[in-house]
Amino acid sequence: MTTITNESVLIARLAGIIRRVAKLKPEIPIRSETRLVDDLGIDSLDLVAIILQIHEDFDIVIDEDAVQHLRIVGDLAAQVAERSPQATEVNLVPEQKRAAG
Amino acid sequence: MERRGLNFRKRFLRAVLPFIRTLPLPVAARFLSGFGRLEYRLFPRLRRSFRDAVAHGRSILDGGWDVSVVSRELAGNHILWRTRDLLLDGVSEARAREMCIVTGRDDLDAALGLGRGCIMLANHFGAHMLPAHWLLREDFPLRLYMERPRHISRFMLEHFRSDGPLSQDKLFVSRQSDASDSASSILRAARTIKSGMLLYIAGDVRWSGRLTEKARFLGQTFQFSSTWVVLAAMTQAPVVIEFCRMEPDGRYHIEFLPAFIVPKEAAIEGQGGPWVQRFIDALEDQIRRYPTCSNDYFFWRKPLVA
Numbered sequence: 267m268t269t270i271t272n273e274s275v276l277i278a279r280l281a282g283i284i285r286r287v288a289k290l291k292p293e294i295p296i297r298s299e300t301r302l303v304d305d306l307g308i309d310s311l312d313l314v315a316i317i318l319q320i321h322e323d324f325d326i327v328i329d330e331d332a333v334q335h336l337r338i339v340g341d342l343a344a345q346v347a348e349r350s351p352q353a354t355e356v357n358l359v360p361e362q363k364r365a366a367g
Numbered sequence: 368m369e370r371r372g373l374n375f376r377k378r379f380l381r382a383v384l385p386f387i388r389t390l391p392l393p394v395a396a397r398f399l400s401g402f403g404r405l406e407y408r409l410f411p412r413l414r415r416s417f418r419d420a421v422a423h424g425r426s427i428l429d430g431g432w433d434v435s436v437v438s439r440e441l442a443g444n445h446i447l448w449r450t451r452d453l454l455l456d457g458v459s460e461a462r463a464r465e466m467c468i469v470t471g472r473d474d475l476d477a478a479l480g481l482g483r484g485c486i487m488l489a490n491h492f493g494a495h496m497l498p499a500h501w502l503l504r505e506d507f508p509l510r511l512y513m514e515r516p517r518h519i520s521r522f523m524l525e526h527f528r529s530d531g532p533l534s535q536d537k538l539f540v541s542r543q544s545d546a547s548d549s550a551s552s553i554l555r556a557a558r559t560i561k562s563g564m565l566l567y568i569a570g571d572v573r574w575s576g577r578l579t580e581k582a583r584f585l586g587q588t589f590q591f592s593s594t595w596v597v598l599a600a601m602t603q604a605p606v607v608i609e610f611c612r613m614e615p616d617g618r619y620h621i622e623f624l625p626a627f628i629v630p631k632e633a634a635i636e637g638q639g640g641p642w643v644q645r646f647i648d649a650l651e652d653q654i655r656r657y658p659t660c661s662n663d664y665f666f667w668r669k670p671l672v673a
Contacts, residue, residue, distance in 0.1 A: 302546070302547075303545070303546050303547075308546060309546050309549075309576070309577055310544075310546045310547075310548075310549030310550045310553065310577075310578065311550075311577050311578055311597070311636070312546075313546055313547065313549075313550035314550045314553050314554060314597075317550065317554060318554075318601075329532065330532065330537075330551045330552075330554045330555040330558070331532070331551070333547060333550055333551040333554060334547050334548055334551040335547065336547050336550075337547070
């Protein structure tokens with residue numbers, strides 16, 4: 267396995283969480299600049315569930331003051347990366363490494 | 368209900384309260400409610416409005432009460448309701464304690480004793496701000512999760528001045544909040560509860576949007592905020608319903624009901640309805656038994672259903 271630092275992988279993980287929690291169709295693109303409310307239709311209940319899932323998956327806590335300022339997926343990624351530097355490090359098998367580009 | 372002369376009434380009450388408070392407080396309360404009963408006698412339109420509302424309520428609840436008597440007392444209690452906790456502002460602990468009859472304190476203590484915090488499920492029945500006032504006087508670790516209340520005592524205002532991430536100031540909500548603000552607010556409320564505090568939240572707030580559930584109340588279907596259900600499910604904190612009625616002798620009767628736990632599944636969209644209905648049923652039962660403390664519920668004629 268190869269360990270790499272890849273912000274895009276973090277975005278992909280967060281996108282997976284967002285899709286699952288907010289029940290979004292797979293064809294809806296989720297990128298760093300995607301707006302949570304305007305592009306994905308996320309409401310407060312979804313956002314609470316997303317934050318709680320992130321807490322569980324990454325073993326971190328995003329405080330409430332930071333949640334207030336979340337607007338795009340990249341904001342979420344920044345919060346996760348700040349609290350869990352290893353979140354952007356991912357052990358990938360060769361096939362996953364190729365897929366992640 | 369038409370709020371004719373509301374500003375005048377507020378200014379008048381603020382002017383006379385310092386003098387009325389020097390009376391024995393139960394007498395002061397009856398004196399204040401006397402203004403409401405006087406208005407009822409003097410203004411035919413107001414009298415008709417109350418009688419129509421009470422008659423409507425009696426038909427829905429199958430209450431055996433006398434419409435004239437209840438209407439008159441309700442008009443009087445409207446003044447006490449709107450006075451909120453101002454009657455106790457600046458009074459000594461001894462006088463405030465004599466003014467309050469409390470039942471169910473053991474149930475409240477047992478709920479807090481579980482060590483998971485507690486959700487105090489409030490409402491707009493009777494003297495609706497008195498339980499919060501009493502809880503603060505008794506040094507309970509209380510936070511209000513609602514819009515910032517106005518026209519309340521300096522005693523309560525002082526308690527709003529706290530610091531830190533779980534300060535009272537950060538917990539007041541706004542109907543103008545966006546998704547991130549609301550999510551932040553809910554997470555903060557959950558953390559407040561988990562820290563062992565008592566979160567005071569109303570269960571009879573008519574609302575729209577996702578965090579709501581429909582419930583049957585006084586013969587109509589309304590959409591109520593279900594935020595308390597989500598918080599209860601998230602935190603697994605015990606929920607204690609409270610009511611505060613105005614007694615005929617002028618005192619306040621605060622009642623805490625035995626706690627219950629909301630299962631985690633209730634946080635799933637659409638699963639919270641039975642819990643909202645359970646609370647609304649308890650509120651309706653309270654109104655049936657004490658219609659003179661029903662405040663403006665009988666005047667709810669147009670359901671706010673989204």
